[in-house]
Amino acid sequence: MSIRDALRIPASEITDEAVYRDRRNLLRLFAMAPALGLAGCADAEPPPAPRPAVTPEQARSGFRTSEELTRYEDVTTYNNFYEFGTGKADPSTARKTLRTSPWNVAISGECEKPGRIALEDLLSGLAPEERIYRLRCVEGWSMVIPWQGVPLGEVLKKFAPTSKAKYVAFTTLADPVQMPGIRYRSINWPYREGLRIDEAMHPLTLLATGLYGKPLPQQNGAPLRLVVPWKYGFKSIKSIVEISFVEKMPETAWHDLQPSEYGFFSNVNPSVDHPRWSQKTERRIAGTSSKLFAERIPTKMFNGYADQVGSMYAGMDLKKWY
Ligand SMILES: Nc1nc2c(c(=O)[nH]1)N[C@H]1C(S)=C(S)[C@@H](COP(=O)(O)O)O[C@H]1N2
Numbered sequence: 001m002s003i004r005d006a007l008r009i010p011a012s013e014i015t016d017e018a019v020y021r022d023r024r025n026l027l028r029l030f031a032m033a034p035a036l037g038l039a040g041c042a043d044a045e046p047p048p049a050p051r052p053a054v055t056p057e058q059a060r061s062g063f064r065t066s067e068e069l070t071r072y073e074d075v076t077t078y079n080n081f082y083e084f085g086t087g088k089a090d091p092s093t094a095r096k097t098l099r100t101s102p103w104n105v106a107i108s109g110e111c112e113k114p115g116r117i118a119l120e121d122l123l124s125g126l127a128p129e130e131r132i133y134r135l136r137c138v139e140g141w142s143m144v145i146p147w148q149g150v151p152l153g154e155v156l157k158k159f160a161p162t163s164k165a166k167y168v169a170f171t172t173l174a175d176p177v178q179m180p181g182i183r184y185r186s187i188n189w190p191y192r193e194g195l196r197i198d199e200a201m202h203p204l205t206l207l208a209t210g211l212y213g214k215p216l217p218q219q220n221g222a223p224l225r226l227v228v229p230w231k232y233g234f235k236s237i238k239s240i241v242e243i244s245f246v247e248k249m250p251e252t253a254w255h256d257l258q259p260s261e262y263g264f265f266s267n268v269n270p271s272v273d274h275p276r277w278s279q280k281t282e283r284r285i286a287g288t289s290s291k292l293f294a295e296r297i298p299t300k301m302f303n304g305y306a307d308q309v310g311s312m313y314a315g316m317d318l319k320k321w322y
């Protein structure tokens with residue numbers, strides 16, 4: 001790990017097992033002391049999604065931004081992909097061992113057409129679109145990335161979800177042969193994520209297959225990853241091998257690891273701090289600014305996508321449902 005990385009990596013990323021276990025024990029103590037005021041993720045289901053429709057014009061206004069792009073070099077060398085190691089440079093310097101073709105995705109759960117489907121068939125009939133989105137990592141840095149992909153909702157419709165499909169669960173490949181980081185327990189593998197069905201069907205939610213007009217590099221989640229621009233970056237799960245329609249809120253990898261710190265919703269929200277650091281500002285890695293000294297800018301509600309997604313959370317206590 002470089003000094004630079006060491007300076008910037010929050011304690012959450014220290015993988016040393018002993019340190020990690022100590023912290024877990026500490027977290028258990030916190031869990032037993034609600035007086036400390038740490039928000040715990042309640043087990044009860046959240047209020048039902050209000051689901052007002054977003055107009056196509058509203059949605060489209062979020063598809064692009066004129067903000068300065070993050071350089072390709074930075075997008076592809078400063079990564080979080082723990083399956084290839086926990087250092088920011090690990091995923092890009094790892095040997096290119098991920099076999100991305102053939103690639104199959106298992107579709108399961110509450111839908112009329114489950115099955116195992118080849119990536120080409122999953123995407124067939126859907127024209128790739130370009131989206132220029134902000135990506136805000138929970139650690140406090142952000143990028144602006146031109147993605148190519150298809151709206152997740154269009155893909156999901158192909159499998160005819162039933163009325164019981166209240167959530168969608170995603171799983172990343174976890175193959176120790178192709179992914180050297182799997183032998184460390186930095187995550188309880190496989191990496192899992194989830195969305196409420198209205199979030200999954202929202203026009204901003206993208207299944208990305210490329211960036212900067214090129215196929216996704218291994219380090220960015222080849223050949224298929226989620227991009228949910230109004231949520232912290234860890235919701236944007238990489239190298240997806242399973243998509244499941246489920247009735248109950250699914251467990252997710254970061255919530256599983258540290259439930260008091262990472263909730264299911266994880267909407268970008270400057271007024272809800274991470275228990276160990278503020279979320280009010282972020283380091284924007286864009287243009288030629290170096291990572292360490294990138295400009296700090298205010299973090300926006302829903303990462304600047306409040307007009308497009310805010311109505312999905314009307315009436316929800318976003319401190320409780322962090
Ligand atoms: N499977 C998997 N998906 C993942 C991660 C990971 O470690 N494993 N890291 C997440 C985090 S914390 C972030 S910020 C983004 C980073 O995406 P990028 O490296 O393409 O910028 O990927 C997310 N998706």
Ligand SMILES: [Mo]
Pocket residue numbers: 080136137138139232233234
């Ligand atoms: Mo992240």
